[in-house]
Amino acid sequence: MLDYNYWRTKKEIIGIGVMAGTSFDGIDVAAVCFHEEKIELLHFKTYPFLKKIIPDLFKLRDGRAIDLESFTRFHWTLGVLFADCVLDTMKAVKLKPDFIASHGQTVYHTPEYRSDDILFHGGTLQIGEASVIAEKTGILTISDFRHADIAVGGEGAPLIPWFDAYYFSHPQKQRIFLNIGGIANFTLVPPGGDMDKLVAYDTGPGNMVIDKLCERLFSLPFDKGGYLAAQGSVDYPLLKELLQDTYFDLPGPKSTGRERYGAAYSEKLLSIGQKRSIQPVDLLATATKLTSRTIADAITREIHRNEDFEVFVSGGGWHNTTLMAMLESDLKSKNIFDFSETGISGDAKEAAGFAALGKATLCGQHANVPSVTGAKKNVFLGKISLPG
Ligand SMILES: Nc1ncnc2c1ncn2[C@@H]1O[C@H](COP(=O)(O)OP(=O)(O)O)[C@@H](O)[C@H]1O
Ligand SMILES: [Mg+2]
Incomplete structure (x- = not known):
């Protein structure tokens, strides 16, 4: 059981958010510091995908066939890549974060239920194995943020609205x-x-x-x-x-x-x-x-x-x-402005946003918004991998 009180009363929490968006253009990594109800961006970088993995990556991007062995290996390779990006960011900020929040690379998103179909349950799939990230970095890692919301009938998206309204x-x-x-x-x-x-x-x-x-x-x-x-x-x-x-x-x-x-x-x-x-x-x-x-x-x-x-x-x-x-x-x-005017770079927003969702998980806060995802109830987002 998480010690919610520890996280809720901690004056400063450092988190690293890792996001790979639907553009398949790179891995966004944001290091942020939470000072009670405020958030500060410490560092942001977009890391390119390794050239070696581009052919398989683009197969996934374009919905082309990929064999199960390659797909499985890819899931673990991405975990290693995400961990390497986090380690590089840790070097840059010279800090050990309290936690990592990894969104993963979405490969399929189909939240719709089909009651007349044997494959009735809608779902979503983000890859990049979080156990590898936790083990390589030695840091508690939260992943699979969308799943709990879909399990209670939501779309699993969007999740950033909570971040927008909260901060x-x-x-x-x-x-x-x-x-x-x-x-x-x-x-x-x-x-x-x-x-x-x-x-x-x-x-x-x-x-x-x-x-x-x-x-x-x-x-x-x-x-x-x-x-x-x-x-x-x-x-x-x-x-x-x-x-x-x-x-x-x-x-x-x-x-x-x-x-x-x-x-x-x-x-x-x-x-x-x-x-x-x-x-x-x-x-x-x-x-x-x-x-x-x-x-x-x-x-x-x-x-x-x-x-x-x-x-x-x-x-x-x-x-x-x-x-x-x-x-x-x-x-x-x-009245159209760059999000960076809020103090968080617009390019870093989603990675910083998932770090904030990770902090909510640790503090025992519900962070899905049922009115926007369609979920039947509030849930805790994310799964936790602990380093050995
Ligand atoms: N300088 C630029 N000019 C025009 N479009 C850009 C520029 N930089 C990035 N983009 C667009 O933004 C996309 C990446 O946006 P991003 O917010 O990372 O999306 P995602 O979250 O889906 O990965 C690129 O694929 C490209 O289309
Ligand atoms: Mg991107």
Whole structure:
């Protein structure tokens, strides 16, 4: 049994959060210090994946077949890589953390239950064996954060809303925390940050479709600064068709991933582009606009327009200037800021957020928000691996 009282009364807790997002672009590691109810970022770095593992990594990313031996080995290899990243971060901060929170690399996310199917139970799978991390670092490691929420009927996502409301609410203003990773999601935090009144969900693709089109059309991993999309024009008839997707109009709770907006979705878009002779830069501009429009539509639907609001953006999408200009226009708002203004770098946000969720586990705090995940009840998130 955890000694909740020890963790709750400890004046300073150091945690390291490890996150590998749906973009498969690297391993984000954030070292943070919790001073009672405050959080401070001590160090952040994105570590590239080892070249050797890229072929298998991309198979998993694109939903291609991978044999069970490779998959099993991969799970353990990732555990070693995550541990090495943590050890490097420990060297950089010259501190031994109290705990590690490892989100893992999501390989599949299907929270839906199918009562008419033998495979009725929905689920999610993040890999990177936590026992290896605990053993190699000698530090208590928390992992598998999404599982407990799905076990009580939730989507297992998004989990960052708790972090948004706990640390960054404003007494008078509505705040929207938008993260544009592979998938885009937002949390609407009402003034005062009441957890029961949060609205949060995945809006649809973030950078996922943009990245795939860049890879296939320009042999580039992503559209740096949105430079390529800026040279194109949006194909509005195609955009209108893409917006008919039933996911966008669904009310929350909802979450999505590569299963819906991964390689197969982009291949379909590429073949439409080819059939209609749409220029590559125009197709990219259209995909960029799809991200912007679906984010803006979702936020507009949820926000109380007559009250002040601020939007804080994190994740790689913040660096896509074309996307951010589109968002400013689609949202009809100038109150769009870099999440880094909160004191935590926007690139580090999710890794820092999982560290905060790890601290909540140790302190015996429920950190799923049933109103946003759809869970039947509050649960403790994460599983604990202890070093020998
Ligand atoms: N300078 C940049 N210009 C445009 N897009 C960028 C830039 N840097 C990162 N990105 C985008 O952000 C993505 C990574 O975002 P990230 O927040 O790490 O997502 P995830 O959490 O899914 O890994 C990249 O794949 C790329 O699309
Ligand atoms: Mg990433």
